[in-house]
Amino acid sequence: MEKKVAVLAVNPVNGAGLFQYLELFFENGIPFKIFAVAETTQIKTNSGVSLQTDDVVANLKGKENDFDALVFACGDAMPKFSENSGKSENQDLLAVIKAFGDQRKLLIGHCVGGLLFDITGVATGKRLALHPFVQGVVKSAVSTNETFVIDGNFYTAQTEKTLHLLFPELLKMLK
Amino acid sequence: MEKKVAVLAVNPVNGAGLFQYLELFFENGIPFKIFAVAETTQIKTNSGVSLQTDDVVANLKGKENDFDALVFACGDAMPKFSENSGKSENQDLLAVIKAFGDQRKLLIGHCVGGLLFDITGVATGKRLALHPFVQGVVKSAVSTNETFVIDGNFYTAQTEKTLHLLFPELLKMLK
Numbered sequence: 001m002e003k004k005v006a007v008l009a010v011n012p013v014n015g016a017g018l019f020q021y022l023e024l025f026f027e028n029g030i031p032f033k034i035f036a037v038a039e040t041t042q043i044k045t046n047s048g049v050s051l052q053t054d055d056v057v058a059n060l061k062g063k064e065n066d067f068d069a070l071v072f073a074c075g076d077a078m079p080k081f082s083e084n085s086g087k088s089e090n091q092d093l094l095a096v097i098k099a100f101g102d103q104r105k106l107l108i109g110h111c112v113g114g115l116l117f118d119i120t121g122v123a124t125g126k127r128l129a130l131h132p133f134v135q136g137v138v139k140s141a142v143s144t145n146e147t148f149v150i151d152g153n154f155y156t157a158q159t160e161k162t163l164h165l166l167f168p169e170l171l172k173m174l175k
Numbered sequence: 176m177e178k179k180v181a182v183l184a185v186n187p188v189n190g191a192g193l194f195q196y197l198e199l200f201f202e203n204g205i206p207f208k209i210f211a212v213a214e215t216t217q218i219k220t221n222s223g224v225s226l227q228t229d230d231v232v233a234n235l236k237g238k239e240n241d242f243d244a245l246v247f248a249c250g251d252a253m254p255k256f257s258e259n260s261g262k263s264e265n266q267d268l269l270a271v272i273k274a275f276g277d278q279r280k281l282l283i284g285h286c287v288g289g290l291l292f293d294i295t296g297v298a299t300g301k302r303l304a305l306h307p308f309v310q311g312v313v314k315s316a317v318s319t320n321e322t323f324v325i326d327g328n329f330y331t332a333q334t335e336k337t338l339h340l341l342f343p344e345l346l347k348m349l350k
Contacts, residue, residue, distance in 0.1 A: 016198040019190030019220060023335075026222035034224065047197035049209065051226040160198075161339065 003068035003106070003174045004031045006060055008093060009053055011038040013075035015045035017110055017160030021071050024167055030174050033067075035060045037077070037093045046076045057092045061099075069174065070100040072109035072116060074131075074160070081112070094120050108170065110157040117141065117154065129156040129166075178243035178281070178349045179206045181235055183268060184228055186213040188250035190220035192285055192335030196246050199342055205349050208242075210235045212252070212268045221251045232267045236274075244349065245275040247284035247291060249306075249335070256287070269295050283345065285332040292316065292329065304331040304341075 005025060009018055025032045036043045036053040044050055077084075084090055094116065101107055101122025109117065114128035115138060123141040129149040130138065148157040148166035155173070157166040180200060184193055200207045211218045211228040219225055252259075259265055269291065276282055276297020284292065289303035290313060298316040304324040305313065323332040323341035330348070332341040 014198055015194030019194045019222065022220065022222035022224065023189055023191040045194060045197065047194065047201035049197065049226055051224055164336065
């Protein structure tokens with residue numbers, strides 16, 4: 001049976017990354033729900049387009065059991081993450097990643113996603129693909145310079161431009 | 176100087192295709208404006224996400240001189256194009272493509288885009304990349320089964336999954 005996926009979209013989000021996941025899921029009958037890492041469901045892409053998510057990350061907290069996998073869709077919100085990490089939506093983001101990770105659910109992401117998996121402490125010893133800018137700051141996980149990496153329940157791609165290389169194996173796991 | 180791009184988005188549009196163009200343009204400082212092939216600026220992706228375009232195609236008619244290039248972002252609206260071709264937004268779509276083509280501006284597109292370039296009569300003798308489903312119905316252009324093709328002012332990719340192969344050369348032309 002298909003796995004149900006919760007998709008986290010930061011604000012602003014890289015639309016090319018986000019919609020490569022969403023159209024893949026749509027075309028393969030994989031159910032998904034999109035949660036904005038924001039106070040409202042109205043967010044923007046890096047490229048400035050307003051779009052509507054299904055819900056906000058605050059409402060995913062405590063509902064991790066409704067899903068089998070979590071996608072982190074990266075975007076231009078992330079370079080300022082450290083200075084905004086106290087905001088409630090970012091605290092919720094970390095809490096949700098930790099809850100999925102603690103339950104050994106699939107954790108999927110690109111670009112800076114792997115760093116968040118590392119920060120929450122759920123990826124200890126796991127090999128991850130990461131954006132070159134953050135490869136040096138990973139602590140408990142194992143940073144790589146590969147285009148994509150699958151290690152246990154972690155599916156990571158270096159950037160949105162290498163996601164398509166990850167997708168064939170990801171699809172096998174989700175279908 | 177960067178070329179200014181008008182992006183046509185059908186309704187529903189394949190978000191993976193649309194946002195690969197938009198984030199590429201954004202990241203490279205190429206100015207663009209998005210026109211919905213619809214009566215309103217509120218359209219959906221194939222995957223069901225509502226998004227907001229800058230304007231509608233009716234308002235691009237007669238303003239072709241404001242742009243140097245036209246992108247056709249394909250989507251699930253197209254399998255029903257023939258039965259909806261009489262609708263004003265689809266008539267406007269064909270008129271706009273013809274106007275850009277007649278002025279020898281850059282025509283860029285994937286999937287069924289090449290078929291529209293053919294239908295409007297502006298691609299006579301040009302080699303195009305097309306979705307396998309429509310390769311047999313092209314009339315005055317030259318249909319190919321290649322992942323992407325550049326021929327004169329025509330930049331086409333077979334599907335949204337091969338767009339990234341077209342982009343390096345497209346970028347050289349637009350920057």
